[in-house]
Amino acid sequence: MPTRSFIPAQQPPYRLGLTGGIGSGKSTVAARLQQRGAAVIDADRISRSLTAAGGAALPAIARAFGDDLIAGDGALNRTRMRELVFAQSDARQRLEAIVHPLIAEHTEQQYRQAVQEGHRLVVHDIPLLVESRHWRAQLHGILVIDCRKSTQIERVMARSGLTREAVQSIIAAQAGRAQRLAAADWVLYNDEGMGIDALNAHTDQIAAWFGL
Known part of the structure; x- marks a missing residue:
């Protein structure tokens, strides 16, 4: 669940930065928000x-x-x-x-x-949001989709067929988990056991805060 309630901008649209490491479920959250009526801009x-x-x-x-x-x-x-x-x-x-x-x-x-x-909500899907100094000033808030590194590795290996070493190299080239969490205004924890239905339910709650 997010760490605190969203406070939408007084006049929409709200510009929400969405980020997360590979295998975190960020794309699933973006797609669900789009289904609920958000505009998604995929960097x-x-x-x-x-x-x-x-x-x-x-x-x-x-x-x-x-x-x-x-x-x-x-x-x-x-x-x-x-x-x-x-x-x-x-x-x-x-x-x-x-x-x-x-x-x-x-x-x-x-x-x-x-x-x-x-659109009341514009979601900026930016994998390298934390690594870039450009985006923060353009956004009203940042939502980080978070999970453990071990979960990332298992998910990416299962869906892509990459070796563990290859996935670890990809993760090492991205911002670390602690860096993303430090940049977050809200965190949606999507680790093992969450399940797609639960993830969608939490994402729907976020959408509802913006009147979607």
Whole structure:
């Protein structure tokens, strides 16, 4: 359950940051809030569209890193990009300098559309919210979906087929659990034994606080 009651903004929409580590159940909560009438702006989905074939970020990426970063299908060569990030200490910052302003631009466009459509709650689904200093000032509050690291590992292994070591590497590259909890205004604890029905019920309670 959340740690305290939500206090919606006086004039909607309320901009709620939603984050959590891989395997926490964040995407399930986002989907449920959307079903209840929230507008969900998915930062990961925007990022993937920007680096898909024909994506707006690709010309600048090619200029900064070379044409070999563009795969044969016209999309970002993600394998090559990951290798470059590991090999060059500044590669991630250079990539983020290209992609992040575009994500912010598309996010604002989607937010304005949500306002025009009359949504009371706009959920910003941001996996790297805690790692970024940009987002906090844009949001009215942050909801963290939390669970133990061991639960994350088991869930991701079960759904993806990745090895334990691979999942641990992904978790290690994200903000730590303590960092996320320190940034949270509210925490929804979704650990072993919660179950989808219970998780949906808690998410429905959150939606109800915003009149959804």
